[in-house]
Amino acid sequence: MFLPKLRARVAHESGGYLLETNELGFRSASEVKIEKQQVLVFGDSFTAGDGVSNGKRWSDTLAREFDRAEFHNFALPGSGTDQQYLIWRKFARDRQSDLIVIAVLVENIRRIMSAWRPASNEEGQTVFRAKPYFELKDGLLVRGHDPVPIESVTASELGEASVDLGGRFPTLRRMLNRLEVKDLVQSLTGYQPVPDYDHPDTPGWQLMRAILVKWLGEIRTIHDCAVAVVPLPLYQHVEGTADPKAYQARFSELGADLNVHILDPLPALQGYSQLERRGFRFERDVHLTQAGHAAVAEALAPRIRDLLECAS
C-alpha cells in the first residue's frame, strides 16, 4: 500500500509521473458524490498506473468520458487477484457500487500461486515478503498467511517455497534481454508467457477461477450491481509475439459460466499499427504509457457505457 495522502512525483524513464493517494493509500480521489454512479476498479500496477500520473490512467480517462459516474481506483501495484479480492473485502465491500471492474493482468495467474513476493530491504538486498494467498483444497479456497507475517526472509531461508520472480524462465529471460532479440525469439518459439491458461484444468486457472467465483458470489450477495472482468493483456499479446487464444478462451468460458461481463480490450488494441502498439509500453518499463492507457480506455468505453446505462 502507498502512504495515505501522498503527493509525489516519481522519477521515471518517462521523466516522472505524479502520484496522489487518498486517505486509504490508494491512487484515487477520496470524495464520494452520492448523486453520481459509483464505479469501483480493482487491479494491479497496470490499473494503478505505474509510470503515468493519476489523471492519465485508463480509469481516469473513462471517468472523464462518463461524467455521470465517479471512478474509484483501488488498484495495488504488485498485487494478485487474490489480494485484490481482499482489498475489496476490507475497503470497498460496503460502499455504494453501481459497477465493479476487476482488471486481471493475465500474468496475475502466476502471482496468485505464490505466497511470497520479492522486495528490497533497507540495504538494497532482495528479500521476500509474505503475501496473503489462497490454496484450493478439495475444491475449497483456504487462506494462507493469515495474519500475514511481517518479517521478511531471504532466498535461502525460503528454500523451495513458491515465489513469483516475475518471469517464467528468469535466467532465460535475462539472457534474451541481453541479446536484445527477445521479441524475435519469443515469436519464433511461440513463447507462451502464461502457460497456466493452456487448459481449464491447470492448477493456476483452477485457483484463479475459484477466487473470481468467490469474489463474484460475495458481491452478488451484497450488491445488485454490474460486474465486469477485464483481462489485461501482456505487451507480448498486444504486439503479437505471444498467442492470446488460451487466456481469451478461459475468460470467455468464465463469462458464460458465471454470467459476468468479460471486457476484452485486446481486439481493439490489435487494431493499431505495430508502431503504435509498441508505443503502448515504455522503452524499458513494460507498464502502459499514456497512449497505452488511452487505448485501453477507448477499447473499454462502449461496453462500460452500456453497463452504466443498464445500471441507471
Place this chain on the structure above:
Amino acid sequence: MSYVLGVSAFYHDSAAAIVSTDDGEIIAAAQEERFSRKKHDPRFPAGAINYCLEEAFIEPESIDAVVFYDNSALTIDRVVRNFMSVAPRGRDGFVTAIRSVLGDKLELPELLSQTLGADRPFWFVDHHLSHASSAFYPAPFEDAAILTIDGVGEHATLSIGHGTGRKIEMLKEINYPHSLGLLYSAVTAYCGFKVNSGEYKLMGLAPYGEPVYAQTIEDHLIDIRPDGSFRLNMDYFAYPEGAEMTGSRFHELFGGPPRAQESRIRIRDMDLAASIQAVTEKVVLRLAKHAREITGSRNLVMAGGVALNCVANGHLHRTGLFDGIWVQPAAGDAGGALGAALYAAHTAFDALRPVGDRDRQKGSYLGPRFTPAEVESLVDRLGLVAEHIPDSAARAMRIAGEIAEGKVVGRLAGRMEYGPRALGARSILGDPRDTKMQSRMNLSIKYRESFRPFAPAIMHDRVAEVFEHEDESPYMLMVAPVRAERRLPFGWEDFRRGGADMLDAVNRPRSDVPAVTHVDYSARLQTVHPEDNPEFYKLLDAFEKLTGCPLLINTSFNVRGEPIVMTPEDAIRCFFRTEMDILVLEEHILFKDAQPKQEDDDEWRSEFELD
C-alpha cells in the same frame, strides 16, 4: 496556472526553483546536494527539478519556460578566450574547464527534457542579473539599489543595479580577474580552509584576530577607489593559471606558506581573517554608498556569495545608510536558479509583483516536507521507539523542557530551507545559557572546529532585549552585538598574549547566553516570526516560558562535511552517528536512550571530509 522553472547547474551548488507566472510566487526551491547527499553538488539537479514539479504538482506542460542561470555562451567565450580555469571550480586547468563548462552545458537541453519528460522552451539569464533578480524580486521594496558580489560569473564579479517595480536595470560591473569574492577565497585558502565553503569559517575566525594586515592587503593586493571599485594586483594571485589561489609573492607578503588544512590555527591566521574582513567591509560600505548615490534609492538588496558575509551586512545595517536592507538567503550560486526564474516570470511573462511589509521568500522554507504518516511508517519499519505528540503546544513544551535540561535536540519539521543556513526546519537546537554547550556541540555533535560560534534563533518580538538590534533578521544574515548589560568580561587579552589556548577561550562565558556570543560579543541573528514558522516560534515561546530566555542555539542539522539533512532517514542516520540526545521528526520525538542498540557504524567519518 503556469510556471517558470529556474535551474542552476555546473557551478558549485546546483539547484532548481519554480515560480508562478501570475504573481511570481515562489512555489519551491531546493539545492541538489540535499537530494544527492554530496555537498555543493555541481551536477545537473535532477532531484531538485523533480521535487519542484512535485511541489507544484504539475505536468511539464505547465512550465512555460526553463531558465538557466548563466549565459553559457558568455561563459564558454571566457574560458576559450582567456585560456584559464577558474580555480575555485576546476583544478586541472584548461582541459577540465572546457570539458566541465562547455561539455556539460551542451548536454543541458537533453538532460532537461529527460528529467521533465517533455521539451520546454529553454532560456538563459546572465549570472549577475540572476543574482540581482534573486535579491530584488522577493524583497519587500518597491524600489531598491542592487548589489551583487561573488567570485565570478560569466565575466563580472560584482554588479550594481537598480530595481523598480518589475524592472531591473544593471548599471555597473567589475570584471574578472578583479574579484572581491576571489580575494576573500584566496585568504581563505591561505589560512588552510577550503575555497567555496571555508569562507564562512574564516569570517567566524575573524573576531579572534586583529586586523593588523589590513593595510598590507590594501598596499599590495587591492587598490580600492572612493566609489568602492577596485583592482587586484594579479602578481600575487595564481588562480588565473589554474591550480592554486595564491602565488609565491602572496606567501612572502605574509611570511610563509599557507596553513596546512586541519593543522593548528595560529595567531597569524586569526589576524589575516580579521584583516580581510576589515577590507571586505570597507569595500562593501563604499560600494553601497556609491549604489545609494547612483540609484537614489533608500533601500538596498544584495546577493552573490559575498552577501553571505553577515558581519559586513551587520555593519552596513548599523551605518543607517539605507532604510531597508534585504539579502537573498540563497545568496550563492544555488540562488541563481531562483533569480533566473523570477527574472523570466516578471519580465517575459509579466508576473505581478505585489510588495508588502514582509518579503516573499516565505522564510526560505521552500523545500520538501514530510508528513507524520511518513515518519510513523519509517519509525515502524526501522523498529525505533517514538513518542507521538500530535498537539503542537504540548509538543513544544515537551521539547523545550528537554532543551532546558541540557539536552541537544535535532529537529526536522516543515519544509526544508533553501540556502546554506538551517533556520529551524533542519536544525540542531540547544540551550544558549550553557557555558559548555559551544564546545560540546562542536566537538561531539558536529565534529568540527571548536572555535566556530553558534547562531541564536530568537523570537522576533524579543530581539531587542538581548541584542543591540531591533529589526527582523530572518535568515541569519545580520550580525549584531549582545547588549552591553548582558556581557561578561572574560580576559580576552590573555588569549591574545598567548596566555590561553583557543578551546579555553571558547569555554569562558562571555555573556548570559555564552554559546551564541562570539568572542567579540557579536551574534549571527535569526529572528523567528510566527508567520514564517509558527511551530518554531511556539518552541521558542515554550522555552521562554520555562526559562525566561527567548532564544535557542540553532545550528544546521548535519555533521561536518555532510549536506544538511533533508529526509527523516537522513536525520535518523545523523542522530545515531552523533551524541545528539533527542530527535524530533515532525510530530514524533525519539529519545536516544530509548532506542534499540544500533550496529556500530564507524565508516561514516571517512564518508565526509572536513569542508
